[in-house]
Every structure is written in C-alpha cells, then in structure tokens.
Amino acid sequence: MSQPLHPCPFELPNPVSPERPRPAWVVVGPDGSHASRALRRVLGLDERSRLDASQVRFVDGLAAAVTSVVRGDAERAVVPWRNALGGAVFETVDAVLGQAAHIEHALRLPIRHVLAAPPGTRVETIRTIASHPEALRQCRVLLERLRARPVAAESTAAAAAKVARNDGFADAALCDALAAERAGLAICVGDAADAPGNETTFVVVTRTPTATLRAGAVYDLGIVALTCVDTPGVLRRCLSVLEEHGLDLAAIESRPLPATPHAVRFVLEVRRHEGAAMRAALDDFAPLCRRVRWLGGGRAEGTPTWQPSSSPRAAAPSVAAAQDRVVDPFETPGGDSAAATPAVVRGGSKRPSPPRDGRTRWVDRRHDGARTVVEIADGRVRIGDGSFALLAGPCSVESAEQIEACARLAAETGVAVLRGGTFKPRTSPYAFQGLGLEGLELLARAGRRHGLPVVTEVLEPALVERCAEHADVLQVGARNMHNFPLLAALGEIDRPVLLKRGMAASLDELLYAAEYVLARGNRRVILCERGIRTFETATRFTLDLSAVVVLKERTHLPVIVDPSHAAGARRFVPPLARAAKAVGADGIIVEVHPDPDRARSDGPQALTFDTWRRLAAELTGGTA
Structure with missing residues (x-):
C-alpha cells in the first residue's frame, strides 16, 4: 500500500484492544503506593483488600496517569495534588493544566x-x-x-x-x-x-466534566487556573474577586507558560464554597484574564461516595451516576430544575456559559460601548486600539529563503504580524497543500529573526496545540468557519484567533462562529471580512465592505479586511485596501511574494515587493 501524501504529524494513541478492556482506574504503582491507598479510600475498601486487576491499571508516573485518562485508556486517575509538608505536587498540576483533564473529587489522606x-x-x-x-x-x-x-x-x-x-x-x-x-x-x-x-490531598481526575456548579450547593474544594498578562497588580485584582464573593483562598501557585514568557498562570484553590458564588467569581475573572479555566475540585456536601460492588464495572460510575459528584461551572440557562441537569452536549463537550451582564452573546457590543483590543505577543502588537494594523506575508510558506525574504520585507515596511500558510485547504486534492510542521517551524524562525509575531491557519482540533507552540495568532480560514469542533478547541487555548468569514456566510453566522470561541474562555478574537460569493465574476469574490460598518455596530471585536482573496487579482488589491481603511477597518491582511508568478498558491493575487512597499507607505503615512 502506498504512503499517504500528507501523513498525520502526530503519533495517535493505540485504542485499547478488545482483549484488554479499558480499566476504570489508573494509579501510580505498584500496589502499595500511597495512590493505591487513596483509591481504596475512594472506593470504600479496606487498605489490605485486593484491587481488581481488570479495573485498575498501574503506571510509572503521575503525568502518565493523567495522560492515560485524557487519551481514553482509563476512565479515572487518582493522583496526589498537594502535601502538607512538601506543598503542591507540580508534576500533577502541570499534567492537568497541560491537557483536557478535569478534577471531580478530592480527599485528604494521612501519610x-x-x-x-x-x-x-x-x-x-x-x-x-x-x-x-x-x-x-x-x-x-x-x-x-x-x-x-x-x-x-x-x-x-x-x-x-x-x-x-x-x-x-x-x-x-x-x-x-x-x-x-x-x-x-x-x-x-x-x-x-x-x-x-503529614497528609496529602489526592484528586480524582477524569476526562470530561459532566455536571454543574449548582446554586445553593456547598463544595469542599474548588480549583481554577487564571492566565494573565504579567503586569503590576494583576494578582491583587484577581484575589479581590475572591474577597468580593466571600471565597476563602486555601492555596495559590504560579506556573510557567513556556510559549508565552510574559504571561503568568495562577492556580487558585478555594476552600468550602457555595456554587453560585464560585460561578459569579468565574464570570468576574474573565475581564481580568486572558483565559479562565475551571479545573473542578470537591463534590457537593451530602453526595454519596462510590460504593464498592461485585459488579465488574462498579468502580467506574456512568455519566448518569456521576451527575451529582462532578463540578462544572457551565450551567444550562434556566431555573433550579435546569441547574440540576448535566451541562453536556453531543460528543461529551461542556456547554459554554453565556454572559451574565444582560447581553445575549459574548460577541454582542457591550453596554458601555467599550471595544476589545486584542493584544498579540504579550502586547507588542495591539489590534483594535484605533491604529491601522498591517498583516502581510505569502499565501504559503514554500522555502526558508522565500519566507526569510518576506519577513525581511515585512519588518522594513512596518508590518505588525507576518502571515504564512503551512497547512493549506485547497479546492483540488492535487494542489499544493503546504509544508505542514516543517513550514510552521520555518515561519516561526523567520518571525523571531525579524522580531515579528506570526499568524498561520489551523485546520483541525488535533493541530491546535502544535500550531500554538509556534504561532502567535491562529487563523480559521473561510472554509473552516463552520468547523465547530475546531472553534471549540480554539476557545481552550491562550492564543488570539483570526476568524475569517465564510464565503457564503451571513454576518450573524460569522458572529455565532466567534461566539463558539469566546464562550469557552478565549476572548481574543479578530474578525476578518475576506469577500463573499455572489453572481459577479469580475473578481474572485465580492468584498463586502459594508460588513465592516455593520460589525463595528454590532460587536466589540476588532475587524480587519483581506483584499487579496476578495480581489483574486493583484491590481485590485491596493484600491480595496484603501477602501478598507476608509470604512474604519482595524487593519488588513495581504498576500505578498518575492516572485508571484512562480508562487505555489494564489500567485495572481499576491503583491510584488515593490507594490507592497508603496501601498504600506501610503497606508501608514510613510515613504516608500
């Protein structure tokens, strides 16, 4: 069998074979470890009782235990979170923060x-x-x-x-x-x-949250991660939110973010608290933080523990059985009856939380008229602050020499963000599809060399984290505007998102696509008008400049324009770029290439270097 043209760049986990069914629990072994003692306590078993080998798998490390749950190799893991003498167990903390893991229960064990x-x-x-x-x-x-x-x-x-x-x-x-x-x-x-x-707090880690923080319910522990720009006073402002809602801080840790050195992530542990107070605090954290992530914590008071049983699956409660044990802040809108319903949608993902300030959607314009300014690369670039931002680069990264030449030009002409496609969705399966991860590394390297943040398109959820390691902004192309799993995944990362309007999408559909990202915690979204398909064939698409005006009226998010894809011909790009600035766009994203006639994708619409120099100077008030 021949190899596929574009093999998957990641090693996918092997599914559990039918001969070895997925166990309910995973702990660090061998049996006799403190984690195995904690598991027995969770299950209500005597410390000397034997664990069912078909239900428990032992692994060699804490990170491996959490990863086993995230990959679906086990249903739950029991891992240490904090020790009274040694403090936080950072291997566990970092494993939970770095993956889609959720804490559904905590217990203290004398050590x-x-x-x-x-x-x-x-x-x-x-x-x-x-x-x-x-x-x-x-x-x-x-x-x-x-x-x-x-x-x-x-x-x-x-x-x-x-x-x-x-x-x-x-x-x-x-x-x-x-x-x-x-x-x-x-x-x-x-x-x-x-x-x-001496005692250790152990946590039960699961893959997907399955219920709500209920008003009136009291929980014995709550853990939340806040990602913030590292500025003076940011921690004080976050802690004041806890004080305002009567929440008692039990512990706080600061964890590094390797890809964003000027950001900081705080992990807050809150003592016994009421569900509605915690929900309100999570809402109030949002304006202060780039990302707010509820990790979970203890179960509500009065909730029964797991009961041991001779049933082969007794140690793995079903989602239905776990509804009253799992804590999640995303609650279905409605009265008390709705609050008891698990906030789960198809596929097991959590339903997002709507705003609580009277707006219907996060994308809707704020009542005070304030507009969002999207900061890129720790604030070095700001889009939506009243300036006109230039984003430019090749349609596709083709070689180290090509992207280096484009980056040098971008730095010389006042470009704010270097663009470059590395995973390309093309109409024809035989067309150039991009260099993939190799191109992504070339783009990032060229950007660093010239002091430019970079933006690139991401095609699927599996690529989001890998692209975020190299790119400062992740782009959703027109063909993917309705890719809801991708939008949801982008809502979970600490990267700005450039969202392009679909070629046949209404403005309402564009705003709802943005809502998928914002509602999951990522508030840094830039909208992009790139032309829509009409009966007119003189240009590749019809640039809907009225969209800029309408969006500015209806949303607080910044709006930029892509004249290259709308025009399809380089001679039309400069006048459309001028028009974008005239109607109040926050910037443009333009394709440039050192030799457009030999470009591997979208050459006819790419500007030459000389044309771009003149246009950039005109738009920024400089000289070519």
Whole structure:
C-alpha cells in the first residue's frame, strides 16, 4: 500500500484492544503506593483488600496517569495534588493544566512514611535512600541526619520493590508500612516525615466534566487556573474577586507558560464554597484574564461516595451516576430544575456559559460601548486600539529563503504580524497543500529573526496545540468557519484567533462562529471580512465592505479586511485596501511574494515587493 501524501504529524494513541478492556482506574504503582491507598479510600475498601486487576491499571508516573485518562485508556486517575509538608505536587498540576483533564473529587489522606530496608540492615550503614521525589522532599531532616543520598523512584512502593531486589539500587526506601511489608523489608524508622500531621490531598481526575456548579450547593474544594498578562497588580485584582464573593483562598501557585514568557498562570484553590458564588467569581475573572479555566475540585456536601460492588464495572460510575459528584461551572440557562441537569452536549463537550451582564452573546457590543483590543505577543502588537494594523506575508510558506525574504520585507515596511500558510485547504486534492510542521517551524524562525509575531491557519482540533507552540495568532480560514469542533478547541487555548468569514456566510453566522470561541474562555478574537460569493465574476469574490460598518455596530471585536482573496487579482488589491481603511477597518491582511508568478498558491493575487512597499507607505503615512 502506498504512503499517504500528507501523513498525520502526530503519533495517535493505540485504542485499547478488545482483549484488554479499558480499566476504570489508573494509579501510580505498584500496589502499595500511597495512590493505591487513596483509591481504596475512594472506593470504600479496606487498605489490605485486593484491587481488581481488570479495573485498575498501574503506571510509572503521575503525568502518565493523567495522560492515560485524557487519551481514553482509563476512565479515572487518582493522583496526589498537594502535601502538607512538601506543598503542591507540580508534576500533577502541570499534567492537568497541560491537557483536557478535569478534577471531580478530592480527599485528604494521612501519610506515614517509614524507612524500610532488607532485614538485618543497621540504620547507621544506610547511605542511599530511594523514594518518589515528593516523599524525599517530605523527609529531608532524616536524609540530612543519616547523610544519605536520595535516589528517585517512580513511587514509594516502586522504591520498596527495588530495594528488596538488593541489586544496589539503594540501601533503603521511604514508603508506606504496607508497601514495606509486601516487599519483605524491615522497618528501621517508624515515622520518617519532617513533622507530625503529614497528609496529602489526592484528586480524582477524569476526562470530561459532566455536571454543574449548582446554586445553593456547598463544595469542599474548588480549583481554577487564571492566565494573565504579567503586569503590576494583576494578582491583587484577581484575589479581590475572591474577597468580593466571600471565597476563602486555601492555596495559590504560579506556573510557567513556556510559549508565552510574559504571561503568568495562577492556580487558585478555594476552600468550602457555595456554587453560585464560585460561578459569579468565574464570570468576574474573565475581564481580568486572558483565559479562565475551571479545573473542578470537591463534590457537593451530602453526595454519596462510590460504593464498592461485585459488579465488574462498579468502580467506574456512568455519566448518569456521576451527575451529582462532578463540578462544572457551565450551567444550562434556566431555573433550579435546569441547574440540576448535566451541562453536556453531543460528543461529551461542556456547554459554554453565556454572559451574565444582560447581553445575549459574548460577541454582542457591550453596554458601555467599550471595544476589545486584542493584544498579540504579550502586547507588542495591539489590534483594535484605533491604529491601522498591517498583516502581510505569502499565501504559503514554500522555502526558508522565500519566507526569510518576506519577513525581511515585512519588518522594513512596518508590518505588525507576518502571515504564512503551512497547512493549506485547497479546492483540488492535487494542489499544493503546504509544508505542514516543517513550514510552521520555518515561519516561526523567520518571525523571531525579524522580531515579528506570526499568524498561520489551523485546520483541525488535533493541530491546535502544535500550531500554538509556534504561532502567535491562529487563523480559521473561510472554509473552516463552520468547523465547530475546531472553534471549540480554539476557545481552550491562550492564543488570539483570526476568524475569517465564510464565503457564503451571513454576518450573524460569522458572529455565532466567534461566539463558539469566546464562550469557552478565549476572548481574543479578530474578525476578518475576506469577500463573499455572489453572481459577479469580475473578481474572485465580492468584498463586502459594508460588513465592516455593520460589525463595528454590532460587536466589540476588532475587524480587519483581506483584499487579496476578495480581489483574486493583484491590481485590485491596493484600491480595496484603501477602501478598507476608509470604512474604519482595524487593519488588513495581504498576500505578498518575492516572485508571484512562480508562487505555489494564489500567485495572481499576491503583491510584488515593490507594490507592497508603496501601498504600506501610503497606508501608514510613510515613504516608500
């Protein structure tokens, strides 16, 4: 069989085979780890009872446990979130933040670390001690007293098992007493923690939230992640929201965002709270943050725990059975009866939350008339602030030399954002489809070299995160304006979205497409008029400049114009660009190419470098 022309750039997870059905639970193993103790507590089992091997899978790391749930290899994971002595378990925190994971339950488990070694070992001879890094952090006093070197292991139980093999891995292990007993080790120190009262908060992680934060219900824990521009006072403003709604902060962490160094992400843990108060706080966070993500937390008071059963699927409650246990802020509009209904739509995705300031949609113009200014690349570029932004570059990234030449021209002519297509949806399956990930890296490299943020089109949800690693703005092309799974995925990322109007779409349809993105938390959307299909054939499409005026009246979002795709011929592009500025557009996105007649896509509408220099100078008031 021949290879496909454009193979998928990602390694997709293998589905669970029929011979090995998907387990209900995944924890870090082997059995005897603190996570396995927490799972027994969740299921209401005795600590010495056996776990059903068909229902529980053991993995080697916390991130692996969370990823197993996100990929669908297991239904739920039990992982540590915070320890009383060591603080947040960052491996878990980062794994949850970096994936589509949700916390549906939390429980505190007393932790008693013992120092265990092969029988006959004297404490004073111990020079190496193995355990999970979090356990080693909680027992630093003992390590210093014995002058022992710490050795990292996948879990406390794994450390005990490796020490028991007596193959030189380590002299002793910090583990639970039950793990030591199962490994055949003798307990040398009965309580090895730095201080008494050691306990760990474990969380149950699932893939999809399935219910609501209900008004009147009280929850024992709530966790929310806020992504903000790193500016003075931003944390104080966020914390004031909690105070305003009577919410008590239990803990706060700051986690890095590698792709956006000038942004900061705070993870807030809120103590016992009422559902409506938390919902109101989430709404009030939105104007202060680039993204607000509800991670979940504890179950409502009075909700029963999971009950052990002899049924083979008893450990994996169905969505229907889990409705009263799972917390999610996105509530179906309506009265109290609606609040008890799980906010789930087809495909298992959560229903978005409408605004609570009297508007019907997030895209609707605000009552105070304020307009959204979309910041790109940590505020280096602002679209919608009254200036006229230039976005320019080739239709497709074709080579390193070509995109380098375009980037150099863009930097010289005052371009705000470098454009370049790397995944190209073409009418013909035989036409050039773009360089894919290779082109994406070339585009990003050229942009960095010349100090320019870059925008590129993303075609499907599976590509969103990969494109966001390299691009500062993600574009939804005209053919994908109705790709609702893609729009929903873009609502979950911390990147501005450039949304083009479909070639046969009404303005209402364009606004509802934008609503899909805004309603899921991403408020940085730029609308683009790029021409619509009419009976006229003199141009490729008919540029609807009235759309700019109407959209400015109906929405607070910035609006730019694409004269290149509307015209289809480069001689028409300059006058249409001037017209876009005249009707009040916030900018234009134009195709340029060093040799348009040899371009691999849309050459007839691409401007030459000389033509672009003259047009850019005219639009910005400079000289060519």
